[in-house]
Structures are given as C-alpha cells and as structure tokens.
Amino acid sequence: MDRYQCRCQYVYDPVKGDPTQGIAPGTPFAALPDSWVCPLCGLAKNFFVREVGKPTSEQGHPTIKVSVKCFTTLRKADTCDMGEGTEHQLFEGATVHDLVEKLDIPMEAVMLVFVNNTEVDFQTGLKNGDRVALSPKTGGM
Numbered sequence: 001m002d003r004y005q006c007r008c009q010y011v012y013d014p015v016k017g018d019p020t021q022g023i024a025p026g027t028p029f030a031a032l033p034d035s036w037v038c039p040l041c042g043l044a045k046n047f048f049v050r051e052v053g054k055p056t057s058e059q060g061h062p063t064i065k066v067s068v069k070c071f072t073t074l075r076k077a078d079t080c081d082m083g084e085g086t087e088h089q090l091f092e093g094a095t096v097h098d099l100v101e102k103l104d105i106p107m108e109a110v111m112l113v114f115v116n117n118t119e120v121d122f123q124t125g126l127k128n129g130d131r132v133a134l135s136p137k138t139g140g141m
C-alpha cells in the first residue's frame with residue numbers, strides 16, 4: 001500500500017493508520033474518510049500526494065497524451081505554456097502528481113489543478129486527450 005505525504009512533510013503510513021483520529025492500522029489512504037485531516041497541520045486529504053519515489057507512471061504501459069497549460073508564474077516556454085497548451089506523453093495510470101513531477105514544477109507552487117475545466121486534486125488519474133491546467137498560489141486565472 002502506498003504512503004502519502006502532506007505538504008507539511010507528514011507521511012500517512014497505511015500500515016500504522018492514524019490512532020489520533022481512530023484510523024485502524026491497515027487502512028489504505030483511499031479508504032480514509034473525507035473528514036480525515038493531516039494530524040499535524042490540519043490540511044485535507046486532497047493536499048496529500050503519493051510519496052515521492054514510487055510514481056505509478058513507471059508501473060503502467062505507455063502511453064497517453066495530455067495537453068497542459070500553465071498560468072502566470074508556472075509558465076515554462078518549452079514544457080508548459082499558456083495559450084494552446086503543450087502536449088506531454090505519460091504512462092497509463094499516471095496522475096496529476098506524476099505530471100507535475102515530470103514538468104519539474106515544485107508541488108507546493110501549484111494551488112489549483114483543472115482537468116477538462118473541472119477542478120481536481122493531485123491523485124486524479126489522467127486519460128488520453130485530457131486537457132490539464134495548472135495555476136499557482138498567486139495570480140489570476
């Protein structure tokens with residue numbers, strides 16, 4: 001079972017659960033109730049990302065293509081531009097988290113993620129043809 005890390009560096013380990021909130025050992029991250037929050041900083045589940053070092057993107061089969069747009073300070077001319085968006089190939093099963101890692105954008109710089117114009121979180125899986133938009137903490141859409 002995968003471990004998930006909060007922005008504050010707390011790591012949820014499914015082997016241990018979270019006794020401070022009545023979560024039994026052996027509870028996978030996906031099975032945590034929506035009311036569960038980081039026991040250290042209080043952030044909600046959707047701010048957690050799978051622990052670095054085990055990207056799902058390296059387990060699946062290539063390939064899907066997604067187009068990515070980055071707003072304001074997240075822009076990079078060759079990997080993630082505004083306007084039409086930049087196309088990237090990912091492994092099947094890749095998540096938003098995997099994509100942001102591939103783009104070499106610091107996770108904490110990304111505040112809002114949209115897939116096909118719907119706001120999503122970092123654990124959201126990507127499909128072929130998805131249109132992804134990343135927006136930073138500051139600055140407008």
Ligand code: FE
Pocket residue numbers: 006007008009010038039040041042043
């Ligand atoms: Fe936290």
